[in-house]
Amino acid sequence: MTTARTLIDLAAIEEAARRIAGHLVRTPTAPSPGLTGLLGVPVTVKLELLQRTGSFKSRGATAKLLSLTEAEGAAGVVAVSGGNHGIAVAEMAGVLGIAAAVCMPESASSSTVAACRATGADVRLTPDVAGAFALAGELRAAGRTMVHPFDDPIVAAAQGTVGLELAEDAGELTDVLVSVGGGGLVSGVAAALQARRPGVRVWGVETEGAEAMSAALAAGAPTPVALSSIVTSLSAPSVSALTLDHVRALVEEVLVVSDAEAVRGSLDLAAHAKVWAEPAAGCLLPAARRVVDRVGPEARLGLVVCGGNTGVRDLLGFAERFGVAF
Incomplete structure (x- = not known):
């Protein structure tokens, strides 16, 4: 309950x-x-x-990025997205001087991928959303903070x-x-x-x-x-x-x-x-x-x-x- x-x-x-x-x-x-x-x-x-x-999506991404410690910000962040969350994390991380990796399924639109890359984010494409979450988990284990889209x-x-x-x-x-x-x-x-x-x-x-x-x-x-x-x-x-x-x-x-x-x-x-x-x-x-x-x-x-x-x-x-x- x-x-x-x-x-x-x-x-x-x-x-x-x-x-x-x-x-x-x-x-x-x-x-x-x-x-x-x-x-x-x-x-x-x-x-x-x-x-x-x-x-x-910029609201949640910005709040999370601003909550990071100095060490967490220096280590960078990772996000999983099929669209708007990735764009938000990529742009707002760029504004705040935080390195961002965005894991996206190959089904994501070319305009979304281009928008993320234009910010300087490291965009990683995977065959599907499950693969994107798996890759993000690896990057998180390597030290990046996950900016989760909802959890x-x-x-x-x-x-x-x-x-x-x-x-x-x-x-x-x-x-x-x-x-x-x-x-x-x-x-x-x-x-x-x-x-x-x-x-x-x-x-x-x-x-x-x-x-x-x-x-x-x-x-x-x-x-x-x-x-x-x-x-x-x-x-x-x-x-x-x-x-x-x-x-x-x-x-x-x-x-x-x-x-x-x-x-x-x-x-x-x-x-x-x-x-x-x-x-x-x-x-x-x-x-x-x-x-x-x-x-x-x-x-x-x-x-x-x-x-x-x-x-x-x-x-x-x-x-x-x-x-x-x-």
Whole structure:
């Protein structure tokens, strides 16, 4: 049974906010008339795609890097990522003068690999995510500090600063939707909202073929999953006990949508919200329709638009692959 002692508290999130202040952007929280018209209920967006490095991941990466001792910083860090976490660690480590190695599966987009290498990071490609974690383990054993994408209370608390800002800046909300990969963002956001707006429901969203949290909830423990989703930034091979505890305790439900729906959602965000978001954020729109169907017209939605690191060619290529009109 999950207890409050295992969960990130408001004090940890507020400490993370103080730690990263001055390094990152307080991203806009704004009503979206276009999405309100599309979904038929008031919609507020938290635009984390406008964050430094193009996603919320810079929050956790920066907090972790700033927590290192002088000796740890001198030894360097290692990260595993299919996308945004790697970019965040690579850039913020470069800014802080810390050597970074980023282990990435070969399925990572060429633009993501190029973005990491442009910072001066040592990018290591492996056949799959499991291989990336194995290589990172070797580098950690050799002395580098792991900057884990989600299985770290410092990282999760820093992701929770998204929820802290949303709670402070948004109008009335009944339901907030958050994308789920390994679960660090949804854990932190749910913890912040539970403390600041305890009546608000938080919903997680995964894509088919990247269902690590759904599998863990069904199994009662983190469990490895086979990955097939095109949404590599949500493709964690498993969640952690830390993030599973938070979702069990604080999240209403984890909804699963198809890759095609996520791509359609990205195109709808461009057309109606006027923002260029990756499918990891596009998945929120089909899930939002389900939430509105359940909650009814009194719903007041908040969407955490987590990132925008997808190129035009990639997104239009996905749309053609799935037969999504644009």
